[in-house]
Amino acid sequence: LLPYLEQFKRIPLWLGEDLRSWEAAKLFARKLNPRSCSLVQPGDQQPGPLEALNRGISLAKVLHSALPASHKSIVSFRQLRDEVFSELANVEQxxxxxxxxxxxxxxxxxxxxxxxxxxxxxxxxxxxxTFISEYALDLCMQGVNTLWGSFEISNVRLAKVMLTQFATQRLEEELDQYDEWADRFEDLPLYFMTFHGQQSLKAVIDTMLHAVYMYDIVHVVIDNLQFMMGHEQLSADRLASQDYIVGAFRKFATDNSCHVTLVIHPRKEDDERELQTASIFGSAKASQEADNVLILQDRKLRSGPGKRYLQVSKNRFDGDVGIFPLDFSKTSLTFSGLTKGKAKLKKVKVEKTEELAPEEPAPKAAVPKEPAPKAAVPKEPAPKAAVPKATAPKAKAPKVIAPKGSGFSKEPVPKGSGSSKDP
Structure with missing residues (x-):
């Protein structure tokens, strides 16, 4: 009988007036779709259907008072089964x-x-x-509709930073390329709130709701939370006020299927100590409500600029936490180390020196000419190769010595001959 009931959208189950009938009705509701079933609870005022008909009780009134088999806040694995399988089958998505x-x-x-x-x-x-702007820009370039709420710096300055990160070069020195990069940057699904300074939470939430409805926003960046705490007269306790604001953003993210990135300043701590999850300003509610906690670590060195790292201290989705280094480029204002190219950077440096000291590039330009005399060095072996020619006349020297030697050789002969005649 039950398979024939699955075709109906609403199935009231009214089996009897005893406890066994009530348990059977709940069992049938679980086998059917609990969202479609409603149960008539047995009692003195609600007897079995046959007895109620004989008493003249309004059956429509009894059915209207039936309880839903499922609660809107309670689900079973049967209702989650297909969704669980979908997540297992589409891990990357x-x-x-x-x-x-x-x-x-x-x-x-x-x-x-x-x-x-x-x-x-x-x-x-x-x-x-600077980091969170590149963090959001990376996602926006992949089609993630993004809404920026910058309460700390103006939208013009923020857009300038993001455009520099987008072009990965200083456009101040390449103004002829500005229109090209601006046209490409304009096509990104990126929007900005017009708020600046302290704002009320209600105004910000209403703007976010409108953006989600009109522009299909799926990522909202709030920089930063402290600019809404002073405006809210929720409580004299700043910690309680912050907890309320964090809870409001948590609810917004869940209800609207929108990712919210919330920037919060840390507590005032020793500069030599690394920040931890407990270093976030306020109570523990911010870290408890968050699905992810990211900490930008700045390890300063006495001898020079320090190294910056990004620490993932909480990851509710996968559980993996850790730390990895960041490579900041002042030219492109990026923490990913992404630049236009080494050749481009060298060209920018030369242009800067020309502006500061126009006379210096002349000797610098003449430096590459030095290899020319160095290239002429291999010509020196030529005279060395001519040295054997100089030895050639030295080889003729015996011929010159020979006649002189012959003259000397003739003189001893008569002396020898004279001495030989004496005996």
């Missing part, structure tokens, strides 16, 4: 969008997924905004 500029980040987070909350922190002056 479930992992999300991969970063192209940060392959090491893919090893830990596996990708950028919708509906998650990422908390990002780092020391003051370490380049949090």
């Amino acid at each position: 479930v992992a999300g969008v991969k970063w192209t500029r940060f392959p090491d980040l893919n090893k830990f987070l596996k990708g950028h997924r919708k509906g998650e909350l990422t908390v990002f922190t780092g020391p003051t002056g370490s380049g949090k905004t």
Whole structure:
């Protein structure tokens, strides 16, 4: 009988007035679709269907009071079975969008997924905004619709940084290429909030909801949370106010299937100590609500500029955590070390020297001419090769000595002959 009931969208189960009938009704509901089934709970006011008909009780009223077999906040594995299989069969798609500029980040987070909350922190002056702009730009270049909420710096300055990272070169020195790069940058699905400075949480959330509906935004960057705490009169306790704001962003990410990246300043700690998850300003709610926690570590050295690392201290999706180095390029303002090319960098340096000291390039340009005399050095073996010719006349010297020697050889002969005649 049950297979014939599966064709109906709404199935009320009213079996009897005893406990056994109630248990049987719940069993049938589990075998059928629990979302389609409703149960009539037995009782004195709700007897079995036959007895209710004999008493003249309104059957429609009894069916209207039936309880749903499933609760909207409770599901069973049967309802999740297909979704679990889909995640197992499509591992790469479930992992999300991969970063192209940060392959090491893919090893830990596996990708950028919708509906998650990422908390990002780092020391003051370490380049949090510069890093997170390239972090978001990388995803935006792959078609991830992004909404930027920059409360700390103006949109013009932020767009300038992102355009430099997009072009991987200083456009101040290549103004003739500005229109070309600007046209390409304009095609990206990138939007900016017009807020600057302290803003109310309600205004920000309403703007985010509108952007999700109108522009299909799937990634929102908030830089940073502290600019909304001073405006909210939720509580005199700043920690309680921050917890409320973090909870609101967590709910927004889950309800709208949108990834929210939240920048939070750390506590004031010793500069020589590395930041930890507990270093995030506020209570532990921020790190507890977050799916991912990223920390920009800045290890400063006394002898020169330090090294910067990105630490993944929490990863709810995969569990892998770790740290990897970042290669910052001041020319392209990128932490991925991506530049236009070494030849391009050398050209930029020459142009800078020409602007500062126009007379210096002349001797520098003459330096490459020095190899010419060096190339003439191999010509020196030529006179060395002529040395054997000089030995040739020396070889004739015996001929010159020979007549002199013959003269000397004749003189002893008469002396010898005279002495030989005396005896």
